[in-house]
Amino acid sequence: MRALEGRRVLLVVTGGIAAYKSAALVRRLREEGAEVDVVMTASARRFVGSVTFQALSGRPVHHDLWERPLAHLDLGRDADVVLVAPATADFLARMAGGRADDLAAATVLAAAGPVIVCPAMNTRMWEHPATRDNLESLRSRGVQVVGPETGELAEGEVGAGRMSEPRVIVEELARRLRSGAPLAGLRVVVTAGPTRAPVDPVRFISNGSTGRMGYALAAAAWGRGSDVVLIAGPGTLPPPHGPRVERVTTSADMLEVLRRELRDADVLVMAAAVADYGVERTSASKIRKEDGPVDLGLVPGPDLLRETREDRAASGILSLGFALETGEGEERARAKLEAKGLDYIALNRADVPGEGIGAETNRVTLLDRWGEREELPLLTKREVAERLLDRLEERIGDRDD
Numbered sequence: 001m002r003a004l005e006g007r008r009v010l011l012v013v014t015g016g017i018a019a020y021k022s023a024a025l026v027r028r029l030r031e032e033g034a035e036v037d038v039v040m041t042a043s044a045r046r047f048v049g050s051v052t053f054q055a056l057s058g059r060p061v062h063h064d065l066w067e068r069p070l071a072h073l074d075l076g077r078d079a080d081v082v083l084v085a086p087a088t089a090d091f092l093a094r095m096a097g098g099r100a101d102d103l104a105a106a107t108v109l110a111a112a113g114p115v116i117v118c119p120a121m122n123t124r125m126w127e128h129p130a131t132r133d134n135l136e137s138l139r140s141r142g143v144q145v146v147g148p149e150t151g152e153l154a155e156g157e158v159g160a161g162r163m164s165e166p167r168v169i170v171e172e173l174a175r176r177l178r179s180g181a182p183l184a185g186l187r188v189v190v191t192a193g194p195t196r197a198p199v200d201p202v203r204f205i206s207n208g209s210t211g212r213m214g215y216a217l218a219a220a221a222w223g224r225g226s227d228v229v230l231i232a233g234p235g236t237l238p239p240p241h242g243p244r245v246e247r248v249t250t251s252a253d254m255l256e257v258l259r260r261e262l263r264d265a266d267v268l269v270m271a272a273a274v275a276d277y278g279v280e281r282t283s284a285s286k287i288r289k290e291d292g293p294v295d296l297g298l299v300p301g302p303d304l305l306r307e308t309r310e311d312r313a314a315s316g317i318l319s320l321g322f323a324l325e326t327g328e329g330e331e332r333a334r335a336k337l338e339a340k341g342l343d344y345i346a347l348n349r350a351d352v353p354g355e356g357i358g359a360e361t362n363r364v365t366l367l368d369r370w371g372e373r374e375e376l377p378l379l380t381k382r383e384v385a386e387r388l389l390d391r392l393e394e395r396i397g398d399r400d401d
Contacts, residue, residue: 002031002032002033002386003032003033003170003171003174003178003220003223003386004029004032004033004034004170004173004174004177005032005033005034006033007033007034007035007080007081007177008034008035008036008037008078008079008080009029009034009035009036009037009079009080009081009083009173010036010037010038010039010075010076010078010079010081010082010083010107010111011025011026011029011036011037011038011039011053011057011083011085012038012039012040012041012082012083012084012085012104012107012108013038013039013040013041013044013048013053013085013086014041014043014044014084014086014087014088014090014091014104015041015042015043015044015046015047015088015090015091016044016047016086016088016120016121016163017047017120017154018085018086018120018154018162018163019044019047019048019086020047020048021085021086021163021165021166022048022053022085022086023048023052023053023056024166025085025166025169025170026038026053026056026057027056027166028166028167028169028170029170029173030056030057030058032170032174035059036056036057036059037057037059037062037075037078037079038050038053038054038057038059038061038062039061039062039063039075039103039104039107040053040061040062040063040104041063041091041102041104042063042102043088045063050063062075062103063103063104064103065102065103065106067103075107076107076108076110076111076112076113077110077112079111079112079113080113080177081113081114081115081116081173081176081177082107082108082111082113082114082115082116083116083117083118083169083173084108084115084116084117084118085117085118085120085163085169086118086119086120086163087117087118087119087120088119088120088121089119089121089125089126089128089131091104091105092117092119092131092134092135092138093130093131093134095108095109095117095134095138095143096133096134096135096137096138114142114144114176114177115142115143115144116143116144116145116146116172116173116176117138117143117144117145117146118145118146118147118148118163118164118169119131119135119145119147119148119161119163120147120148120161120162120163121148121161122153122155122157122161123153123157123159123160123161125161126148126159126160126161127160144176146164146168146169146172146173147162147163147164147168147169148160148161148162148163148164149162149163149164149165149168150162167241168241171219171222171223171240171241171242172241172242174223175222175223175224175225175242178223178224178225179225181224181225181393182224182393182394182396182397183221183224183225183226183267183389183392183393183396184224184225184226185225185226185227186226186227186266186267186396187226187227187228187229187264187265187266187267188218188221188226188227188228188229188265188266188267188268188269189228189229189231189258189261189262189265189267189268189269190214190217190218190221190228190229190230190231190243190268190269190271191214191230191231191232191233191254191258191269191270191271191272191274191304192211192213192214192215192217192218192230192231192232192233192235192271192272193209193210193211193214193232193233193234193235193272193273194206194207194208194209194211194233194234194235194272194273194274194275195233195234195248195249195250195251195253195254195272195273195274195275195301196233196234196249196250196275197250197251197275197277197278197279197301198250198278198279198282199279199282199283199287199296200282200283200284200285200286200287201283201284201285201286202286203287205275205277205278205279205298206234206275207273207275207357208357208358209233209235209272209273209357209358210235210236210237210357210358211232211233211235211237211272212237212359212360212381213271213322213362213381213384213385214230214232214269214271214272215230215232215237215239215240216240216380216381216382216384216385217269217271217385217388217389218230218240218242218243218269219240219241219242219243219382219385220382220385220386220389221243221267221269221389222240222241222242222243223242224389224393226267228242228243228244229243229244229246229261229265230243230244230245230246231246231248231254231257231258231261231272232245232246232247232248233248233249233254233272233273234249246261250275251274251275251278251301251302251304252302254272254274254304255302255304255307255308258304258308259307259308259311262308262311262312262315262317263315265315265317266317266318267317267318267319267320267392268308268312268317268318268319268320269319269320269388270304270305270319270320270321270322271322272304273324273357274301274302274304275301276300276301277298277299277300277301278298278299278300278301279296279297279298279299280296280297280298280299281297303340305319305321305340305341305342306339306340309340309341312341313341318343318392318395318396319341319342319343319344320342320343320344320345320346320388320392321336321337321340321342321344321345321346322345322346322347322348323336323337323345323346323347323348324348324349324350324356324357325347325348325349325350326349326350326351327351329347329349330347330365330367333345333347333365333367334367337367337368337369338369342369343368343369343395344366344367344368344369344388344391344392345366345367345368346364346365346366346384346388347364347365347366347367348362348363348364348365349363354378355378359381360380360381361378361379361380361381362378362379362380362381362384363376363377363378363379364376364384364388366388366391368391374391
């Protein structure tokens with residue numbers, strides 16, 4: 001299920017240059033399944049036309065307090081959340097003062113559900129004591145704040161005050177709206193990416209894992225309200241917003257961090273492509289071609305799931321692993337599930353284009369220790385992550401019952 005499926009979001013767009021980002025925000029909200037109503041201030045409509053938001057939301061855009069009786073009450077009552085993005089310094093001041101002199105301000109004041117603001121303004125305006133006082137007043141009344149970020153501003157200056165990116169806002173929104181999910185408040189440890197087995201100071205043995213599947217799982221778990229630790233091997237992907245990231249290089253590094261983080265964990269998702277082999281003896285100096293053929297002497301690396309099996313069992317940690325196979329591989333995956341003390345294992349293929357390592361999509365067969373089996377179709381890795389976490393949440397719900 002998409003992160004905001006069935007949710008109704010009321011987006012209030014106020015008059016700042018960051019209003020152009022709000023158009024992309026509407027698109028992202030709808031991609032995650034939300035219904036979006038848009039209210040614009042008069043100043044906002046000077047930056048972006050209302051027809052843009054009407055086309056993206058598929059619904060009429062509201063801006064006139066007198067368009068129909070009690071419009072401000074209806075809009076605020078029907079929304080699951082009111083999102084003010086961008087929230088200018090002026091609009092924050094009006095909110096703090098309880099003003100209701102236009103449709104946007106009146107709707108926010110009459111909101112029945114949570115209100116989230118995404119500030120956007122010049123750095124000096126953001127740092128001004130009046131703005132800070134207004135935000136503190138709003139926070140004391142339960143208004144939640146996302147951002148701002150530090151970066152290049154519209155006037156060319158660099159500093160705090162840049163509205164958070166639409167991706168970040170949607171992830172924050174989903175997390176806050178799913179605070180009652182079974183995974184909310186649980187500590188989830190996710191491993192991702194490859195590890196490296198050094199050969200000499202410049203060479204190593206590794207694999208083609210990008211970490212995309214593990215990153216998607218970490219982001220999805222964080223979006224469900226979990227306290228997420230992402231243990232990530234080397235890679236080029238930017239880390240997901242939200243989870244705490246622990247960077248590692250070798251399998252031994254990952255095992256050390258994993259043991260530490262499992263002490264307080266409720267769930268483990270082992271999506272890393274850990275190097276199966278290392279060299280018997282790492283050279284302290286660079287191996288040169290002139291030295292002739294080299295026998296690396298490959299030896300098995302540490303088996304992280306086997307090494308942590310007893311600790312996971314003793315703590316009752318719900319564990320999901322992955323099996324990357326060529327050919328059918330289901331019997332091997334089932335054997336791995338049992339041998340390594342997993343509750344679930346996701347089988348995927350290394351020999352099918354568009355699946356597994358390096359791909360943006362994946363197709364998995366989910367097996368569990370209770371004998372159940374589920375085949376998922378080819379999906380984006382984020383969609384696969386959501387489906388896998390759905391199954392974990394079902395099991396957590398059964399435990400609680």
